[in-house]
Amino acid sequence: MRAVTLTDRDRAETLVERTGARVTRQRVEVLKILLAAPRALTHHEIEQRAHRGPRMDRVTIYRVLEWLTANGLAHKIAGDDRVWRFNAAEGHGRTHAHFHCSDCGEVICLDEVAAARNLRLPQGYRSQELELTVRGLCAACRPARRAPPAARHRH
Amino acid sequence: MRAVTLTDRDRAETLVERTGARVTRQRVEVLKILLAAPRALTHHEIEQRAHRGPRMDRVTIYRVLEWLTANGLAHKIAGDDRVWRFNAAEGHGRTHAHFHCSDCGEVICLDEVAAARNLRLPQGYRSQELELTVRGLCAACRPARRAPPAARHRH
DNA sequence: GCAGTCCTGCAACTCTGTTGCATTAGACCG
DNA sequence: CGGTCTAATGCAACAGAGTTGCAGGACTGC
Numbered sequence: 240m241r242a243v244t245l246t247d248r249d250r251a252e253t254l255v256e257r258t259g260a261r262v263t264r265q266r267v268e269v270l271k272i273l274l275a276a277p278r279a280l281t282h283h284e285i286e287q288r289a290h291r292g293p294r295m296d297r298v299t300i301y302r303v304l305e306w307l308t309a310n311g312l313a314h315k316i317a318g319d320d321r322v323w324r325f326n327a328a329e330g331h332g333r334t335h336a337h338f339h340c341s342d343c344g345e346v347i348c349l350d351e352v353a354a355a356r357n358l359r360l361p362q363g364y365r366s367q368e369l370e371l372t373v374r375g376l377c378a379a380c381r382p383a384r385r386a387p388p389a390a391r392h393r394h
Numbered sequence: 395m396r397a398v399t400l401t402d403r404d405r406a407e408t409l410v411e412r413t414g415a416r417v418t419r420q421r422v423e424v425l426k427i428l429l430a431a432p433r434a435l436t437h438h439e440i441e442q443r444a445h446r447g448p449r450m451d452r453v454t455i456y457r458v459l460e461w462l463t464a465n466g467l468a469h470k471i472a473g474d475d476r477v478w479r480f481n482a483a484e485g486h487g488r489t490h491a492h493f494h495c496s497d498c499g500e501v502i503c504l505d506e507v508a509a510a511r512n513l514r515l516p517q518g519y520r521s522q523e524l525e526l527t528v529r530g531l532c533a534a535c536r537p538a539r540r541a542p543p544a545a546r547h548r549h
Numbered sequence: 550g551c552a553g554t555c556c557t558g559c560a561a562c563t564c565t566g567t568t569g570c571a572t573t574a575g576a577c578c579g
Numbered sequence: 580c581g582g583t584c585t586a587a588t589g590c591a592a593c594a595g596a597g598t599t600g601c602a603g604g605a606c607t608g609c
Contacts, residue, residue: 261575261586282565296589301566303587319472321596322565338519349513358504358526363533364493371513372525378518416555416606437596451558456597458556476565477596 247274258310265295269303270312270327279316279324279337279346319374320344336371342380349373402429413465420450424458425467425482434471434479434492434501474529475499491526497535504528 251270255262272288273280280288282300289295304325307313314328319339324346336349349371360366376382406425410417427443428435435443437455444450459480462468469483474494479501491504504526515521531537 263575263587265588294589298567298590299588306587317472317474317476321472321476321478323476336513338515338521341522347516349515358491358528360493360504360528360530361502361533363536364530365536366493366528366530367496368529370527370529372527373513373515373521374523374525375515375519375521378516381518381520418556418605420557449558453559453598454557461556 247271250274254312258312260306260310264293265299266303266306268292268295269300270307273307273313273325273327274329276327277347279314279326279348281318281322281324283322285325316346318344318346334369334371336373338373338375338377340377340380341374342376345377345379347377402426405429409467413467415461415465419448420454421458421461423447423450424455425462428462428468428480428482429484431482432502434481434503436473436477436479438477440480471501473499473501489524489526491528493528493530493532495532495535496529497531500532500534502532 248267248271251267251274252262255266255270268289269285272285282297282304285304286295286297286300289300304313304315304323307328308315308325312328314326316324316326316337318324319341322344326348338347338349339345358366403422403426406422406429407417410421410425423444424440427440437452437459440459441450441452441455444455459468459470459478462483463470463480467483469481471479471481471492473479474496477499481503493502493504494500513521513524
């Protein structure tokens with residue numbers, strides 16, 4: 240995980256301000272956490288990071304995440320473990336790709352791909368968004384070739 | 395929804411038999427329901443259909459679905475509403491595409507697409523499966539051009 | 550028919566996310 | 580700077596999907 244720099248906090252604050260809504264400590268804090276993360280985080284992970292600072296309620300985090308998503312500042316990904324994961328939404332268009340590790344559940348964003356546009360939908364269906372999901376093993380979970388796999392934890 | 399034909403029941407039975415494990419009423423019944431459905435079903439929907447026949451426990455359905463998935467007879471899809479949906483797995487390869495209706499949550503399978511194979515993963519990551527998700531509005535949820543939209547229910 | 554195993558049903562539980570409501574604290578105005 | 584108005588927060592209770600443990604039932608092989 241990248242270190243939380245002043246820049247992340249400032250960027251977070253600026254982004255929240257730009258929406259025109261209230262700039263609260265909680266919104267800035269959560270967005271800062273997302274900006275500092277190299278991958279999508281679960282609510283649980285965000286909560287843990289948030290609790291290093293002053294108290295912030297579970298529910299507030301849910302509501303902030305919802306608000307960030309509604310305002311286009313964060314992006315919500317449905318994982319395979321029934322848990323939402325959130326990204327800072329910078330640079331996310333209507334077409335993007337994610338990698339899901341089938342072992343540890345980690346989710347990262349991949350560069351955009353020109354996903355199949357020759358896709359045929361049934362009569363009357365309309366497409367709004369495309370998402371390409373790659374499932375596989377991340378570097379940490381991939382069985383090593385020589386050395387035995389390092390001990391890992393799930394989640 | 396297609397009518398449940400004798401063929402579906404027979405096919406279900408044959409498929410379960412082929413695994414070598416026990417052929418139970420519950421397994422055949424659930425697989426039959428999946429085979430008869432034109433789209434992915436939630437546990438809840440499967441339960442409702444199953445309850446037209448003799449008693450079958452909620453938990454048993456969960457376990458049967460898990461078993462079907464593990465044996466390659468069913469396919470599990472994470473929807474945007476935190477609910478698993480299940481398909482009969484016939485014809486599902488390692489690359490497939492689904493359509494998720496962002497309004498009613500319906501999930502259907504699309505024909506396979508040759509999804510981006512020029513995808514670049516980070517160092518050390520390995521891909522096992524590709525899934526293309528198209529989000530949009532299904533025919534029922536799409537705002538009509540002339541007539542007002544018909545009344546609908548969620549789920 | 551008997552033993553052993555696999556599967557099912559039931560109850561209780563966990564975990565993620567939501568709702569209702571009283572209280573707090575940003576934003577704005579003077 | 581202090582007051583006011585309202586959106587946002589904290590707290591508690593709840594809801595729904597899925598899981599676990601265990602006792603009893605049903606297949607299977609002999």
